[in-house]
Amino acid sequence: MSDELRVRIYLRGRELYRDLPWRHTQDPYQIWVSEAMLQQTQVSRVDGRWQSWLERFPSVVALAQASSADVLDEWQGLGYNRRALALWRAAQQMVELHGGEVPREARELVALPGIGPATAAGIRAFAFDAPGVYLETNVRSVFLHELYPGEEGVPDRALVPAVEAACPAAAANVAGCDVPMTPRSWYYALLDYGAYLKQTLPNPSRRSSGHTRQSKFEGSHRQKRAGVVRMLLAARTSEPGGLTVADVSRGLTEVELAAGREAIDEAHARVILDELVSEGFCRKAGKLWLA
Numbered sequence: 688m689s690d691e692l693r694v695r696i697y698l699r700g701r702e703l704y705r706d707l708p709w710r711h712t713q714d715p716y717q718i719w720v721s722e723a724m725l726q727q728t729q730v731s732r733v734d735g736r737w738q739s740w741l742e743r744f745p746s747v748v749a750l751a752q753a754s755s756a757d758v759l760d761e762w763q764g765l766g767y768n769r770r771a772l773a774l775w776r777a778a779q780q781m782v783e784l785h786g787g788e789v790p791r792e793a794r795e796l797v798a799l800p801g802i803g804p805a806t807a808a809g810i811r812a813f814a815f816d817a818p819g820v821y822l823e824t825n826v827r828s829v830f831l832h833e834l835y836p837g838e839e840g841v842p843d844r845a846l847v848p849a850v851e852a853a854c855p856a857a858a859a860n861v862a863g864c865d866v867p868m869t870p871r872s873w874y875y876a877l878l879d880y881g882a883y884l885k886q887t888l889p890n891p892s893r894r895s896s897g898h899t900r901q902s903k904f905e906g907s908h909r910q911k912r913a914g915v916v917r918m919l920l921a922a923r924t925s926e927p928g929g930l931t932v933a934d935v936s937r938g939l940t941e942v943e944l945a946a947g948r949e950a951i952d953e954a955h956a957r958v959i960l961d962e963l964v965s966e967g968f969c970r971k972a973g974k975l976w977l978a
Contacts, residue, residue: 696829696833700880705730713815721733727766728767739761747778747782755967759920759978766913768916776800777799777800807819812873812874816869817870818854819854821874824885825882826881828891832884839894842897855873856870918930919968922978928975932974932976936951939959
């Protein structure tokens with residue numbers, strides 16, 4: 688990417704700047720939470736939930752000391768409950784291995800649950816202003832639009848060198864912009880330009896070789912699992928504090944029949960409960976499953 692193109696992209700992104708709440712902090716924990724929430728979730732859904740999460744779990748240590756049920760309860764409505772448990776487990780490892788702090792180095796970040804290379808690069812850019820390859824969907828859209836117009840099936844391995852080379856290693860002043868180009872401001876510009884492209888053009892990221900259509904949620908196994916998690920969380924406040932397999936079967940069946948789908952028998956309900964137990968979403972005590 689030429690310097691001229693990089694500056695043009697930066698200035699365009701700055702024109703489209705979105706004043707989002709997590710952009711007013713460089714606290715690594717707060718940045719990490721925002722990055723986790725924004726994975727596969729719209730910005731409008733995260734705004735408000737991010738603030739609520741930080742009120743309930745204001746630090747790595749507070750999150751690590753919380754119960755998994757409280758963490759899942761706070762996460763409800765954001766989708767993909769595994770992300771909540773990954774946050775919780777990573778916080779516990781940060782307490783154990785990093786003194787309750789979010790580590791700065793990429794190799795230490797990606798060793799934690801739920802943190803892949805892109806999330807690690809986002810944490811490093813936005814919390815520490817450190818360069819890296821932050822190849823998330825909006826960033827990918829910009830590079831596909833600018834460097835591979837009209838091409839289909841572009842692999843990430845073709846984008847990574849360009850993304851890495853384009854990210855500034857240190858602050859640089861840009862004519863016509865009152866904000867120096869740093870890793871933090873550069874990637875904010877890319878995110879905002881990419882979001883604009885996805886709203887105004889056929890989504891450029893769909894031309895990536897790794898693009899897959901999200902599976903239908905309504906009526907899916909994933910929806911049933913999410914429903915069971917909600918039922919288990921709700922059962923905590925009433926006697927006996929948990930659910931039997933018959934309770935879960937009835938609860939799921941009510942939802943399925945209302946949507947014109949088939950009833951869920953106890954065998955199917957037990958399969959879901961066993962999955963959730965094995966993944967740490969709940970536990971079994973006698974004939975009861977508890978969050």
